[in-house]
Amino acid sequence: MSSTTDPRMAETAPKKRAFHPSMLLYDQRYRSITIQIFALFLLMLGAAWLIDNVINNLRLLGRSFSFNFLWQSAGYDINQRPIEYNSQMTHGRAALVGFLNTIILAIMGCALATVLGVLAGVLRLSKNWIVSRLVTVYVEIFRNIPTLIWILIFGAVMAESMPAPSAFRGDDPSASMIFDAIAITNRGVYVPAILFTTELGVLPLGPISPSLNWVLILAVLVAGVFANKYIIAHATRVQNATGLRPKTWWKSLLVLFGPVVVIFLALGAHLEYPELRGFNFAGGTHLRNSLLAMWLGLGIYTGAFIAEIVRGGILAISKGQTEAAFALGLQPGKTMRLVILPQALRVIIPPLISQYLNLTKNTSLGLAVGYMDLRSTLGGITINQTGRELEGMLLLMAVYLAISLTISGLMNVYNARVKLKER
Amino acid sequence: MTEIQLDPGIDRKIDTSAMKVTDEVAIQITGMNKWYGSFHVLRDINMTVNRGERIVICGPSGSGKSTLIRCINRLEEHQAGQIIVDGTELSGDLKNIDKVRSEVGMVFQHFNLFPHLTILENCTLAPIWVRKVPKREAEETAMHFLEKVKIPEQANKFPGQLSGGQQQRVAIARSLCMKPRIMLFDEPTSALDPEMIKEVLDTMIALAEEGMTMLCVTHEMGFAQAVANRVIFMDQGQIVEQNEPREFFNNPQSDRTKLFLSQILGH
Amino acid sequence: MTEIQLDPGIDRKIDTSAMKVTDEVAIQITGMNKWYGSFHVLRDINMTVNRGERIVICGPSGSGKSTLIRCINRLEEHQAGQIIVDGTELSGDLKNIDKVRSEVGMVFQHFNLFPHLTILENCTLAPIWVRKVPKREAEETAMHFLEKVKIPEQANKFPGQLSGGQQQRVAIARSLCMKPRIMLFDEPTSALDPEMIKEVLDTMIALAEEGMTMLCVTHEMGFAQAVANRVIFMDQGQIVEQNEPREFFNNPQSDRTKLFLSQILGH
Amino acid sequence: QTTLETILDRGELICGSNTGQAGFGAPDANGVWQGFDVGFCRALGAAVLNDPNAVTFVPLTSQTRFSALASGEVDVLARNTTWTFVRDVDLNLTFVGTNYYDGQGFMVTRDLGVSSALELDGATVCIETGTTTELNLADYFRVNNMSYEPVPVDTAAEAQQQYLAGACDVYTTDVSALASSRAAFASPDAHAILPEVISKEPLGPVVRHGDDQWGDIVQWTLFALIAAEELGVTSANLEELKAGSNNPEINRLLGVEGGFGEMLGLDNEWAARAIAAVGNYGELFASTIGDQTPIGLARGLNAQWTQGGLLYAPPFR
Amino acid sequence: MSDTHAQTVAYVRNEMLAPSDPPLREAGAVKWLRENLFSGALNTILTLASLLVIWYALAAIGPWLLNSVWSAGSLAECRAILDGTSGACFSVITDRWHQLLFGFYPPQHYWRPVLALALLFAALAPVLFPALPRKLMIFTAVYPFIGYHLLWGGSVWFPVSVALGFVAGYLAYVLLARVSTLIAVFGAILAPVFWWAFAAGAFDQTMSSILPLGLEFVRSDRFGGFLISLIIGISGISLSLPIGILLALGRQSDMVFLKSVCVVVIEFIRGVPLITLLFTASLLLNYFLPPGTTFDLILRVIIMVTLFASAYMAEVIRGGLAALPKGQYEAADALGLNYWKAQRLIIMPQALKISIPGIVNTFIGLFKDTTLVVFIGLLDPIGLSNAIRADTNWNGIYWELFIFIAALFFIFCFGMSRYSMYLERRLKTDHK
């Protein structure tokens, strides 16, 4: 018996199946089209309804839909101005200032959260009973209480418990500056600022024109990082050739910081100390209460989440990996660097980034302590003074969305790159 | 007692020419005791392993087999007694530990390959960072051992892309790359599918044929009969019986051993 | 060519009285082709299965065995040709698909029991929700089939509490509860430990003894010899050879078949 | 549906109020709203719904008030809101009048030793965002070539908190609000309101643009309270006057003649009810923010025109 | 025994050793201290530093907390009682206790929210305890309407007319299911929409005029305190679960259009801060509704919060779905279960079980996020703390209020997370 065709086949010869409307309901291939058309129909209906309502409402309110207000004079002042701004400038410019403030806060917050989180995550795994308990308390307390409350608490701590600038005055002041350089007051913290005797001018970059001095320093720093990469690569080459890895830490330090120090000296960098003048300290850099409250509130709160992520990431790397490395004779330090960290980072980084995203979105709570971020400028005062809530809110959402999508886009690229290869 | 059948996998003739037991002591364990908390897991272990010996350790689950061999490269700390490996006594001294670990290779039940490194990188990592061997040379050695375990063509893949048997062979190659003088195996085949067990046992036999000193926790009795020169039976943290394999299987002395053998060979 | 040994498991006398092949066509596949993307996985398959036939499909890995039987209950869609199961042609028509699926039972390699339901619930789910059988009745049927596969006492446990062999028998019982007229098996024993294979094969033999039409992808050649009335050998998506078992094993025609048989029976 | 119909359907007037400004609008310990602006809404409630308590107060911050009004969340906004061109014209709101003539001032602690706003160069100033205050402030310091550090806050309560904690040297807002805040302080005397008044802040009730009928009702309820004071109608003599008096304007006001209420779409008693609910303008002022209250505001500009003030209700004719 | 030397290899132990106690330094408190606190220089430093931190924290807060005043009518009174010593004035809590819990909800109606909460547990019981009879699920389904009526009051016919929409959907499904499940699903979507758009209002009005039944109406602005956090949190989470499931299924589906709509919705909502959505609810929603419609701010907030949580929920559930082996789908198919039956009986029960930690985390996050409603003027606990502070009596009190609010949130959130851990463990064991 072999695989021949069967005579009975003729009876059941394929009939051509013509399209029949009922196939829209019962046929696998057409059914999904039906469903999608139905969904499209519902969606269009909903969208049409919404758009129609918006048009009607705008007409009834006698409003137009226009972003012209962005080019009108803002009229209000902003206390924290990373770029040149005064009340005569436009709402658009005010929004830009707010945006930069949002970014500044987000970056500072992420940095603090990361440092705290990594530290706490590692300490929580420590064998030291009391330390791990203490860190657990930190993590649980911060994770389970709303961030807004933390922000308010930090705001209140700053405003209520610190001495007023006037307490620094007089012959026998009740408060004094730390190292004569840092003043902690109920209006924020004043720290020395770095000034240059030689100003190289500004880099003309449209609305944001950074000082050339800082651009130069940044450039040198970046160059240093690249040079350091080269040094490490060189060390690896030497190791590959001879088996011995040359010591690089002093070279790295030199390359990373040497040129920067040189530039600082060349430009005549000096510190400007805050000084009590009139009502307030003048000079130096003023870290306002609002910034500090947001920074501490968001940073410490998010740090608690990151601690859990870091802990989980390290625990996710099975004990077997450490044992295998030990059994091969790798010392604990090298085991950490060559075996555990590269693997743990893959586990840690995606949730870490989504924490960064959350933190960035939470900067919009700045309103609670009067931090002039994008939401407070564009989404707050501008909307209020111009009455353009529809346009303002849409713009605001668009900007946040853009930030979020950028961050998560970067994360996807990272994920794709480090994905473990499997069968 | 039924006559034990060899594992069907071990069908080729085994070349015992290099499998000579010398007089030189490789591992010397004296009066060793270990506790986990207050649980006495290893009790008064005394044992000498000469260079070239191939020892199989068996015993019921929880009897302390793994713990014993993990003490030998100090993955576990013992609390009393003495372990001397290749003349180096294991104590808290970190230098001694490093020295012993780089002389003793270990293969785990679950392979424990590093998933973020390629097969080749897995094999060269320790030679480069511990033995300070130039990379080129380390790679040559690695390829040599990968050929020996018959998977040179997988060198640039990642562990996740290999089958279990292949992974275990890589794990063996990785240990061999450190040119250890002693190899420890902790149930190297028990996480594998039957077809793959053969691949791994073959590799281990080849190793034995070259005269490697081996301690192997395993329940592959075919392997024990064919390769081991001594079988140690443990129970409740103690060495209950040891003997050369033929005697051990056909003429067990202690009741516990009999019971154990009837269980693993009976069905 | 060595004489094939039966699997040690199949030692009892097999009662072939009900194992009669009728003339009625159960499955008819004509000129069927299937592609995954541009990969031509099944090429011009023609095959007729009569009611009562017990067909074993074998072939090297990747030859399309699973894909073929998955096409029969439309877990995969075919792109050309015709599959008629019990008089119903499989096309996009959902009603036909539903009909065929409730007539054809399938047992998977990895059992695919529903871990959140008890054994009994696993078995009654489809009768209750697809066949609309009252619960009481469905449970009676389920117990009947659980008895048949010899695990009625496990009815209220969860799949996670059963051994692999028991799970696979539950999977078979679950399929049977739908009173299918055809059963498909996709390597039902290959994820099992040797002891458990026997349990499952016994169950399948019992099923065959009752005259069930069966298509079974398996490499258990003992089973094929004892139970199948036809063995189909596939390679590269094509049916290369088919024959009755004794002839197939002892007198394979094609070179590929010979090679394949030497591999699976040789070692 | 007109606003009036909506309110009648609902049986309730929704009034946008301050989030809490003692004397002007704040809930007391029982959650009952009290104050000058609140009183106006109660009068309106009495006029329209015949029940001064059929008013729901929605606390609105400076920032949210106009959106809430525009979106219909409140029927009327009575919350120290300054009548400005942009708000009236560009935001499509209608200011129906002024119930309090005010100006922006500065409050400092006495121990700061400041006696004029011109000495405030470099000071830290607490301001509520979304107000005319912050715009005036920017202009004032700019014109006088001074610098300042704004501390933006959302509500008066927050501003007070910051100010009292010393997180700002100066608190600036409408003088009336400053006075009300100061009255709530533990030691009011430690704080001084500087003499400079840097802006005009005519505060008044606001409605949405476009519903003139509702605008008229709100407007004339306000005028009714003011006119009542001018005409000597008080909650005390109201019943008596409602019986009829020989002053025809009073009669028209109280609905005894003229049928004015019906012209508004209400009944003729509307104004009488409003006055009965909270008293006339003077009584409302005196009982909530006047000099007998902790707030202690003098009538000043808010005296009747006959008394040298600016209050001037158009004639009921 | 002596050497078991290779040459004299045979060895038998004839009597087994009994286990003995570990050497002294391996046990007891000494060992514990040595291992856990002072096992090295670094560890010792850490231990001392921790002790220092604890000491400072206790020294700073301890006396203040211990010396607290619980009965005083105002801050001034409290300060007088304290008489210059440092101490907490928790009397503000006792004074405003009801307000912090219920906001300005009419005191004579406090029983209503309390009853609603009690019934909530009854409604949750069949979900949490699978052992209870399934029939109780009916009560769970009806609960939202009962809860609404208890809290807000007004005519009973309003919640009834809304509920009838769902009944209409169900009936449409049952009737049309005979024709085709697909049409039935369409019907189940369209029927309630039509009912609500055209018939519900009239039904409500006629029934109310025929048979005016109902509790006294309580306006939304009377709601406040933890009541509002709970209402928003609980309704947000329970409504977002089904929507999240649908979004997750949509995102998993192979229908390109449906999938992209779901992706856009999820990514959009996750990409913007909740606060912008809340502002949309309070400022912009009216732009999107027919002119003249306004509805309750709390309901609007609930809608936005639900949308927000749904997007997160969808991602959590997607994770659960992805964790299910493909074999489960195939087995369901092979048994002849259709898509919805397979989802309901096989896929969702497992996917949800896997997702429990994620769901609970979303819930905790959502509950904490309810504090953001303070920005749109709702009197949640934080909003109330501002209101309390605005009162002359309590002007200037912070810490006590913050501590109280924080403690309540902590108890709730911590409790939830512990419960989810317990649940996880329990669900794991009922398999083994």
Ligand SMILES: Nc1ncnc2c1ncn2[C@@H]1O[C@H](COP(=O)(O)OP(=O)(O)OP(=O)(O)O)[C@@H](O)[C@H]1O
């Ligand atoms: N880290 C540990 N802490 C406490 N007890 C342990 C630890 N590791 C192992 N044990 C206990 O020590 C005993 C011996 O364990 P070991 O792993 O050495 O047994 P084994 O003989 O290798 O068993 P198996 O065949 O199951 O691998 C067991 O009872 C085990 O429970």
Ligand SMILES: Nc1ncnc2c1ncn2[C@@H]1O[C@H](COP(=O)(O)OP(=O)(O)OP(=O)(O)O)[C@@H](O)[C@H]1O
């Ligand atoms: N979903 C899929 N997409 C693309 N290719 C597939 C898919 N499923 C299977 N294949 C490919 O189709 C071929 C046939 O697969 P199939 O699973 O039918 O083989 P098989 O004969 O059952 O092999 P095995 O014995 O390994 O189960 C294989 O090459 C496989 O890689």
Ligand SMILES: NC(=O)CC[C@H](N)C(=O)O
């Ligand atoms: N402080 C306020 O809320 C009001 C300030 C000012 N009268 C305004 O309307 O802008």
Ligand SMILES: [Mg+2]
């Ligand atoms: Mg072990």
Ligand SMILES: [Mg+2]
């Ligand atoms: Mg297959």
